[in-house]
Amino acid sequence: MTLLHDLTGAPAGTTPRALLLRLSAIGAVLAGSAGTFAYAGGWLSPGALTPARIVDRFEQVNGPHPGFRRNHAKGLCVAGSFAASGAGARLSKASLFASGRVTPVEGRVALAGGQPYAADAEATVRSLALRFRLPDGEEWRTGMNDIPVFPVRTPEAFYEQLLAAKPDPATGKPDPERLKAFFAAHPESAKAAALIKARTITTKFGDSTYWSLNAFRFVAADGRATPVRWAVEPERQAAPETAARAARTDKNFLFDDLAAQLRQGPLRWHLVATLGRAGDPVADATQPWPPDRERVDLGTLTLDGAEPEAEGNCRDVNFDPLVLPDGIAPSDDPLLSARSAAYSRSFTRRAGEAKSPSAVAATPVRGAGL
Structure with a gap:
């Protein structure tokens, strides 16, 4: 007893x-x-979409590349700082928006896709992931892309789209009939694809605009919440792609160009928040907000350093979009929790795998952030 x-x-x-x-x-x-x-x-619901199945689908489409991210596999670490303008303090109580505040930033530029040794192509979607280190141990992590909208609305549609867009080994391009069937089942994705195709493709990482795509909420000191989407917009004038540049044979030309630019001096972007109104779609990343929405320049992002991925730098950071400081909150967009969960599963897998040298071997540029 x-x-x-x-x-x-x-x-x-x-x-x-x-x-x-x-x-x-x-x-x-x-x-x-x-x-x-x-x-x-997912053990009791084998048909349910789980983070593991999403990561498995990336591996199915791209093949196994142990130690690398399952998406945006090819990347370069960057570092710098964010200087707040003070204009965001009325919208969010997050400390990094206080007037005069300078926050250290580390991040990663990358190309979409799960093949780390693929040759650079200007039409490939580019990404900029950032980690802001705030006082008292707070962080803000965000992953942005150089497309104005996301191609799908739900995690389930994303899972389907990965397979629909898988290149045919015989042609190197997606099966047109499979894509046609996907867009027929997801008309919102067909509209988003048209907007993405119509965007201006620039020549460099440093002259690209990167959008948050998902909506979030800024929460002010008085509790007032405002739906927002943000983007970082370059100070450098964007240079559109030309036929000569598109034909370049250097496998890493986009990353090499970025390192060369940083050796000449820092690159700057403005972090701009677009404020949503009642009725604007906050749970559908395929839909743009009307162009007349208020825009607020929150401050200047400066990147002044870059180095290849290695132990202890951006290679080992999970840029989870739900790592948010007090004053920034998620919206109801279902993609946010799905991204967070899939990133975590991918991070766990690659953390236990042997690491290969960085696919981008650019000479380090030592700015103040490195």
Whole structure:
């Protein structure tokens, strides 16, 4: 009885029937807890879309590349700072928006896709991920892309789109019939694809605009919440792609160009928030907001350093979009939680894998941030 008392908390002298009831209750709790974990892992719902299945789909489409991110696999670490303009302080109580505040930033530029040794192409979607280190241990992590909208609305559609866009080994291009079927089932994605195709493709990382795509909420000191989307817009005038540049054969020309620019001096962007109004779609990243929405220049992002991925730098950072400081909150966009969960699963997998040298071997540029 002493052992049973230790396990169940039953007082001495408990009758067998009462003890049986207590054990049954404990068993129900344990079974419920196990069921929760099983559900979260997808074990009880094999047809459900889980983070593991999303990461598996990337591997199915791109092949195995141990140690690398499953998407945006080819990248270069960057560093610098963010100087707040003070204009964001009325919208968000996040400390980095206070007037005069300068926040250290580390980040990563990358190309979409899960093949780390693929040759650079100007039409490939570019990304800029940033990690702002705020006082008191707070952080803000954000991943942005150089497209104005996201091609899908839901995690399920994203999972389907990955397979629909998989290149045919015989042609090197997606099967047009498979893409046609996907767009027929997802007309919102067809509209988004048209907007993405119509964007101006610039020649460099340093003259690209990067959009948050998903909506978030800025929360002011008085509790007022404002739906926002943000972008970083370059100070350098964007140079459109030319036929001569598109024909370049250097496999890493976009990354090499960025390193060369930083050796000449810092690159700057303005972090601009677009404020949503009632009725604007905050849970659908395929839809742009109307062009007349208020825009607020929150401050200047300066990048002055770059180095290849290696142990201890951006290679080992999970740029989870839900790592947010007090004053920035997620919206109801279902892609946000899906991105966060898939990033975590991908990070866990690659953390346990042997690492290969960076696919981009640019000479380090030592700015103040490195």
